[in-house]
Amino acid sequence: MAQEKKYNAIITAVGMYFPDKVFDNKYFESIIDTNEEWILTRTGIRERRILENGGTSVLATNAALDLMQKHNIKAEEIDCIIVATVTPDMFFPPTACLVQKRIGAVNAWGFDLEAACSGFLFAFQTGSGLIESGQYKKVMIIGADKMSSITDYTDRNNCILFGDGGAAVLLEPIEDKNFGLQDSILHVDGSGEVALHMKGGGSLNPPSHETVDKKMHYIYQDGKAVFKVAVKGMADVSVELMQKNNLKSEDIAYLVPHQANMRIIDATAERMGLSRDKVMINIDRYGNTTAATIPSCLVEYYRAGKIKKGDKLILSAFGAGYTWGATYIVWAID
Numbered sequence: 001m002a003q004e005k006k007y008n009a010i011i012t013a014v015g016m017y018f019p020d021k022v023f024d025n026k027y028f029e030s031i032i033d034t035n036e037e038w039i040l041t042r043t044g045i046r047e048r049r050i051l052e053n054g055g056t057s058v059l060a061t062n063a064a065l066d067l068m069q070k071h072n073i074k075a076e077e078i079d080c081i082i083v084a085t086v087t088p089d090m091f092f093p094p095t096a097c098l099v100q101k102r103i104g105a106v107n108a109w110g111f112d113l114e115a116a117c118s119g120f121l122f123a124f125q126t127g128s129g130l131i132e133s134g135q136y137k138k139v140m141i142i143g144a145d146k147m148s149s150i151t152d153y154t155d156r157n158n159c160i161l162f163g164d165g166g167a168a169v170l171l172e173p174i175e176d177k178n179f180g181l182q183d184s185i186l187h188v189d190g191s192g193e194v195a196l197h198m199k200g201g202g203s204l205n206p207p208s209h210e211t212v213d214k215k216m217h218y219i220y221q222d223g224k225a226v227f228k229v230a231v232k233g234m235a236d237v238s239v240e241l242m243q244k245n246n247l248k249s250e251d252i253a254y255l256v257p258h259q260a261n262m263r264i265i266d267a268t269a270e271r272m273g274l275s276r277d278k279v280m281i282n283i284d285r286y287g288n289t290t291a292a293t294i295p296s297c298l299v300e301y302y303r304a305g306k307i308k309k310g311d312k313l314i315l316s317a318f319g320a321g322y323t324w325g326a327t328y329i330v331w332a333i334d
């Protein structure tokens with residue numbers, strides 16, 4: 001039998017960072033054979049932000065600093081930093097270490113976690129475990145990706161989808177089990193490798209002239225194949241989590257979906273019986289920022305005063321691997 005947890009993990013602070021440079025749909029008309037209307041109707045994306053200088057640690061560090069400034073959190077209070085990313089600055093050191101140094105979190109340990117577009121959910125689960133055990137009091141979860149660094153801007157099927165961004169949440173313990181992480185269902189299925197991968201640059205295909213010539217250091221995605229499994233995977237797991245927790249549509253304040261394609265988001269919401277006003281959306285302004293999509297939605301809706309204490313949220317994602325899952329939380333702060 002599962003042991004009774006001492007604490008629940010709640011989100012007590014949020015922060016985000018998106019760079020200033022914008023690639024709008026018009027820009028893509030100038031570099032590939034496409035048009036604004038096609039991109040908007042097929043994906044729901046109007047524009048994305050692009051980081052010109054520096055790596056993902058810039059996005060992650062600025063998101064962390066924004067969180068600390070807005071919520072008056074001192075760097076030395078942070079016990080652990082988990083950075084979810086598929087675009088670390090370098091293979092090593094971990095991006096979490098670069099963030100730790102730059103924000104001055106002298107008492108923190110930390111690591112990177114790679115689970116593609118499900119990265120934030122997997123990191124949230126991992127960080128919550130550290131809190132629930134009672135061993136740590138402040139765990140920062142950052143989702144950050146510089147997708148422009150692995151995007152082939154001559155591939156019209158994919159380059160329109162992605163953008164750069166970072167967002168962070170702080171997890172802290174609470175004894176009241178009515179708040180914070182309530183439940184989750186998480187999955188991986190390695191058969192997804194075929195349809196979505198980046199084959200070059202790792203230990204399988206170390207960088208060489210050949211890997212560069214063959215464009216193996218860019219995202220490869222069979223969009224149609226991924227679309228089909230993503231729609232089913234995200235909707236199925238979200239509905240399963242609702243049923244498991246006896247949640248009806250009217251109980252849910254918001255679906256917080258990974259922002260890959262507006263049509264995937266709409267299909268998931270429809271299966272859950274939720275209208276558009278109960279779905280967090282920012283894909284129109286940022287595109288798919290991989291690990292940053294879900295936390296950046298939380299930041300924007302919280303700051304707009306749209307999330308209230310006691311609100312029940314279902315976070316849901318699908319990504320490369322395949323990795324996917326849904327997480328049920330009750331918002332704990334005003």
Ligand code: COA
Pocket residue numbers: 033034035038039042043117156157158160221223224226227230260261264318319320
């Ligand atoms: N502009 C104009 N036309 C484009 C285009 C673009 N940027 N990109 C592709 N097309 C063309 C295709 O070549 C195809 O032409 P063809 O029929 O002559 O071959 C046509 O548009 C339709 O392509 P299709 O694949 O049917 O489009 P779609 O409705 O599946 O949308 C995606 C394409 C990529 C937007 C969609 O498949 C998608 O979002 N996939 C999953 C993304 C995702 O969730 N990924 C990651 C999980 S994290």
